[in-house]
Amino acid sequence: MGKRKAIQDFFEMKQKREPISFITSYDYPTATFAENAGMDMILVGDSLGMCVYGYDGTMPVTMDQMIVHSEAVRRGAMGTFVIGDMPFLSYQVSDQEAVENSGRFFKEANVDAVKLEGGVRVASRIRAIVDAGMLVMGHIGLTPQSSSQLGGFKAQGRTLESAKAQVQDALAVQEAGAGMILLEAIPPEVTGYITELLSIPVLSIGAGPHCDGQLLIVSDMLGIFEAFTPKFVKRYTEVAKVSTEALTAYVEDVRSGAFPEPQHSYLMIPEELEKFEEWKKRGK
Numbered sequence: 001m002g003k004r005k006a007i008q009d010f011f012e013m014k015q016k017r018e019p020i021s022f023i024t025s026y027d028y029p030t031a032t033f034a035e036n037a038g039m040d041m042i043l044v045g046d047s048l049g050m051c052v053y054g055y056d057g058t059m060p061v062t063m064d065q066m067i068v069h070s071e072a073v074r075r076g077a078m079g080t081f082v083i084g085d086m087p088f089l090s091y092q093v094s095d096q097e098a099v100e101n102s103g104r105f106f107k108e109a110n111v112d113a114v115k116l117e118g119g120v121r122v123a124s125r126i127r128a129i130v131d132a133g134m135l136v137m138g139h140i141g142l143t144p145q146s147s148s149q150l151g152g153f154k155a156q157g158r159t160l161e162s163a164k165a166q167v168q169d170a171l172a173v174q175e176a177g178a179g180m181i182l183l184e185a186i187p188p189e190v191t192g193y194i195t196e197l198l199s200i201p202v203l204s205i206g207a208g209p210h211c212d213g214q215l216l217i218v219s220d221m222l223g224i225f226e227a228f229t230p231k232f233v234k235r236y237t238e239v240a241k242v243s244t245e246a247l248t249a250y251v252e253d254v255r256s257g258a259f260p261e262p263q264h265s266y267l268m269i270p271e272e273l274e275k276f277e278e279w280k281k282r283g284k
Ligand code: KIV
Pocket: 024, 043, 044, 045, 046, 047, 048, 085, 144, 182, 184, 205, 217
């Protein structure tokens, strides 16, 4: 386990133009894989609604679910910077609820930061959380929790009006005191400009190569979640395919008797086996 990076390290990486590696994780095993791979940051994303629970979006995800998964990720990645994702309705209602729910992530799951979606319209929420002493990552562009207002899971910033709105949102997030910002599904021409404009580290998910770091959803890049794959995903392996093949082979082995083999059983101690055989012969 290396030394966990702090927000100052990410500012330094931005200055030195050292790209920040960022991945989602929802459980202990993938958190250990990410840490062992040397990942800089982990997001416990509310995308677990789709990737872990099989919901058709992120809206049903609760604070309690997010806390349980964040605790597991923290246990698997003690040396990695972990961010808890604020689920729908955990911060939209009031600044007070935003502070209380952010506080739960820090108190119960020992995260390093929380993330919330929105720009100008959540500026007061970000300010309230920051004023309570917690580190915030903003998230603008395609914000899944407001996808119905955006007309679906659609890229943002593709027209001049929308590009200007993304820039205003990014500035509002920084001015409200966020320590980092995530840009989702915004064209590189816009995100390159935002990355130069802002002093805080700018992370990308589907927002091109000019940002200070890159995020992918672990279930997409490992080939675990196959229902839908966004354009920006690079698949590094095929876990669902490999796992299904392995499970099919197991089913066949059980049915044919090829499993278990002798090495898969515990043997009796030889002298005890002799006694057992005699005992059986005696009929008791
Ligand atoms: O929940 C999540 O994983 C996210 C990403 C889509 C950015 O918020």
